[in-house]
Amino acid sequence: MKFLVCISNVPDTTTKITFTPDNKEFNKAGVQFVINPWDEYALTRAIELKEAQGGGTVTVLNVGEADTEPNIRKALAIGADDAIRVNAHPKDAFFVAQQIANIAKDGGYDVILMGKESIDYNGFQVHGMVGELLGIPTVAPAMKLDMSGNTATLEREIEGGKEIVEVNAPFVASCQQPMCEPRIPNMRGIMTARTKPLKVVEATADAARTEVAAFALPPQKQGVKLIPAESAGDLIKLLRNEAKVI
Amino acid sequence: MSVLVVVECDGGEVKKSSLEVASYGSQVAQMLGTTATAVAVGEATEANLAKLGEQGITKVLHDAEPRLKDFVNGAYTKLIAAAAQKEDAKIIVLANSNIGASVGSRLSIRLQASIATNVVELPKTDGGSFTVKRGAFSGKAFADVTLAGDRKIIAVKKNSIEALHEAGKTAQVESFSAQLSDADFADAPKQVVMQDQAGGILLPEADLVVSGGRGMKGPENWNLIEDLAKALGAATACSKPVSDVDWRPHHEHVGQTGITVSPNLYIACGISGAIQHLAGVNSSKVIVVINKDPEAPFFKAADYGIVGDVFDVLPKLTQAVKELN
Numbered sequence: 001m002k003f004l005v006c007i008s009n010v011p012d013t014t015t016k017i018t019f020t021p022d023n024k025e026f027n028k029a030g031v032q033f034v035i036n037p038w039d040e041y042a043l044t045r046a047i048e049l050k051e052a053q054g055g056g057t058v059t060v061l062n063v064g065e066a067d068t069e070p071n072i073r074k075a076l077a078i079g080a081d082d083a084i085r086v087n088a089h090p091k092d093a094f095f096v097a098q099q100i101a102n103i104a105k106d107g108g109y110d111v112i113l114m115g116k117e118s119i120d121y122n123g124f125q126v127h128g129m130v131g132e133l134l135g136i137p138t139v140a141p142a143m144k145l146d147m148s149g150n151t152a153t154l155e156r157e158i159e160g161g162k163e164i165v166e167v168n169a170p171f172v173a174s175c176q177q178p179m180c181e182p183r184i185p186n187m188r189g190i191m192t193a194r195t196k197p198l199k200v201v202e203a204t205a206d207a208a209r210t211e212v213a214a215f216a217l218p219p220q221k222q223g224v225k226l227i228p229a230e231s232a233g234d235l236i237k238l239l240r241n242e243a244k245v246i
Numbered sequence: 247m248s249v250l251v252v253v254e255c256d257g258g259e260v261k262k263s264s265l266e267v268a269s270y271g272s273q274v275a276q277m278l279g280t281t282a283t284a285v286a287v288g289e290a291t292e293a294n295l296a297k298l299g300e301q302g303i304t305k306v307l308h309d310a311e312p313r314l315k316d317f318v319n320g321a322y323t324k325l326i327a328a329a330a331q332k333e334d335a336k337i338i339v340l341a342n343s344n345i346g347a348s349v350g351s352r353l354s355i356r357l358q359a360s361i362a363t364n365v366v367e368l369p370k371t372d373g374g375s376f377t378v379k380r381g382a383f384s385g386k387a388f389a390d391v392t393l394a395g396d397r398k399i400i401a402v403k404k405n406s407i408e409a410l411h412e413a414g415k416t417a418q419v420e421s422f423s424a425q426l427s428d429a430d431f432a433d434a435p436k437q438v439v440m441q442d443q444a445g446g447i448l449l450p451e452a453d454l455v456v457s458g459g460r461g462m463k464g465p466e467n468w469n470l471i472e473d474l475a476k477a478l479g480a481a482t483a484c485s486k487p488v489s490d491v492d493w494r495p496h497h498e499h500v501g502q503t504g505i506t507v508s509p510n511l512y513i514a515c516g517i518s519g520a521i522q523h524l525a526g527v528n529s530s531k532v533i534v535v536i537n538k539d540p541e542a543p544f545f546k547a548a549d550y551g552i553v554g555d556v557f558d559v560l561p562k563l564t565q566a567v568k569e570l571n
């Protein structure tokens with residue numbers, strides 16, 4: 001089977017978020033970028049399924065500028081066979097989804113895996129958009145994915161529980177834990193990744209439907225009010241009478 | 247033209263987050279000088295749907311197709327698209343839930359609409375542009391996003407909008423058929439497994455949350471968390487390492503790589519307050535931290551704190567809640 005795994009390039013989870021002085025853009029200075037943590041589940045699961053099937057390919061895809069290549073190489077080191085980078089600034093979810101759908105259509109991929117959401121823009125949209133653009137089902141967010149022949153069995157998380165869903169390839173799924181234990185690159189992987197094919201293609205559509213007018217940081221907390229442990233019960237009174245939340 | 251609101255229902259009732267969504271939609275309708283219609287998904291009684299009048303909804307479309315009880319992405323998308331067409335809806339408002347975001351993203355393509363998820367405020371419509379404020383960078387920032395085009399989809403984050411309650415007002419419930427076929431149910435669940443939730447309160451919907459971290463030392467001590475949660479009527483949650491080692495189920499894990507919660511009250515017990523944990527909880531209205539280490543980073547994000555041992559403090563809190571009630 002042909003797996004397509006979409007990865008976004010995001011600020012490391014420990015990043016202190018700041019913006020450019022006009023508040024229009026995220027300030028990338030000094031920030032370390034990583035593979036979106038959710039996408040690591042998609043990548044590892046695709047590799048596991050390929051291995052279990054004893055054949056097939058795993059292609060990673062990123063829509064981004066050249067500075068995302070270290071993380072694409074990392075995905076190759078983890079075990080993807082080849083990579084595609086759509087050379088464009090990812091303007092919004094719709095823009096990205098169109099690129100992915102066009103690549104998927106041309107490449108005839110059977111299974112398209114993504115992460116649950118991108119931890120930078122938190123859209124939770126690209127997978128649904130790609131499914132709709134291709135006219136195939138999307139299962140999001142998926143906690144489990146097994147394949148038997150052309151049929152996939154997935155656990156889809158819903159608020160308060162899960163649904164067991166069966167779909168036939170081609171389909172899109174967005175992945176999250178506990179789907180698998182994300183792999184990390186080993187030495188051999190890092191060596192072979194250097195020579196694996198990474199194809200750079202230009203964007204095939206340029207429409208976006210949203211634009212960030214301004215970013216803002218959340219308001220600062222007032223400071224913590226400490227209650228002595230001996231009189232812990234007083235906290236409950238404060239929560240009722242002062243904070244009025246219980 | 248109108249505003250269409252998607253309300254998720256469960257066990258006959260409209261979910262609390264959908265009451266907020268309905269209130270959001272009716273306020274947008276008022277801003278635009280039109281009315282708000284709701285379309286129901288899930289299992290709903292007509293009486294409960296009529297009560298959406300209290301949230302400012304004038305009409306509710308209800309497709310009684312029994313297979314709509316469970317979430318089916320294909321069928322829900324078609325149903326809502328049909329309702330949007332019938333109502334000539336220019337704005338569709340849904341919950342920022344797994345269901346709402348899954349359906350909303352498909353709809354945005356089908357209806358050629360712009361979409362914003364994770365929205366926390368009513369839109370601003372000055373000067374012909376339409377801008378919403380949404381959470382970004384996993385709770386570490388907000389973005390004002392301008393939505394283009396004449397159709398827009400908005401997914402509203404839970405607990406960011408006050409639900410309206412105009413007592414006595416009722417909505418007119420109209421039966422509606424989207425003429426769904428078997429093909430629309432291709433992703434229908436073979437089985438639905440709901441969690442056993444202490445006290446029946448689901449974490450994503452909860453107003454009050456009691457959460458435990460590694461400082462709880464082991465699963466055998468979770469009765470302390472559960473007792474306080476039960477006394478308060480709260481849901482329980484945990485940090486990632488706690489679910490990683492199976493002290494608690496995965497669906498209780500909150501944070502950057504878990505679920506995001508925004509309750510009125512979040513009580514963190516024996517959790518250090520790592521940045522990835524804070525990302526999932528920092529839009530809670532009030533945060534209480536109980537930690538024996540006065541230097542624990544969580545205190546910086548807290549409104550109230552107790553520097554102390556959870557094994558000593560938690561029983562006292564449970565006792566105090568019982569005395570209060």
Ligand SMILES: Cc1cc2nc3c(=O)[nH]c(=O)nc-3n(C[C@H](O)[C@H](O)[C@H](O)COP(=O)(O)OP(=O)(O)OC[C@H]3O[C@@H](n4cnc5c(N)ncnc54)[C@H](O)[C@@H]3O)c2cc1C
Pocket residue numbers: 006007008009026036038039061062063064090091092093096113114115116117118119120121122123124125126127211212
């Ligand atoms: C410097 C910079 C500035 C940006 N500015 C903006 C901006 O202003 N507004 C904006 O909306 N976006 C912006 N992006 C793009 C953003 O990083 C996302 O790629 C895109 O917006 C989709 O985000 P989402 O949260 O909707 O994705 P989600 O729907 O949450 O993502 C779901 C999944 O889709 C896949 N995916 C997402 N993005 C990509 C991608 N680029 N390539 C391959 N797969 C992907 C991943 O598997 C991901 O887990 C910017 C990116 C960079 C690097």
Ligand SMILES: Cc1cc2nc3c(=O)[nH]c(=O)nc-3n(C[C@H](O)[C@H](O)[C@H](O)COP(=O)(O)OP(=O)(O)OC[C@H]3O[C@@H](n4cnc5c(N)ncnc54)[C@H](O)[C@@H]3O)c2cc1C
Pocket residue numbers: 013037458459460461462484485486487488499500501502503504515516517518519520521522523526536537538539542554555556557
């Ligand atoms: C990519 C990535 C994603 C991540 N995503 C998440 C996420 O989504 N959610 C998440 O939670 N974490 C996440 N983490 C992990 C995060 O970095 C922290 O390791 C984790 O949150 C720590 O959990 P904890 O606070 O329970 O444990 P610890 O950091 O070990 O803290 C335990 C705390 O308990 C206190 N304590 C100990 N005994 C007592 C006692 N008797 N009474 C009172 N206090 C006591 C200690 O002082 C300490 O502050 C992520 C990490 C990475 C790298």
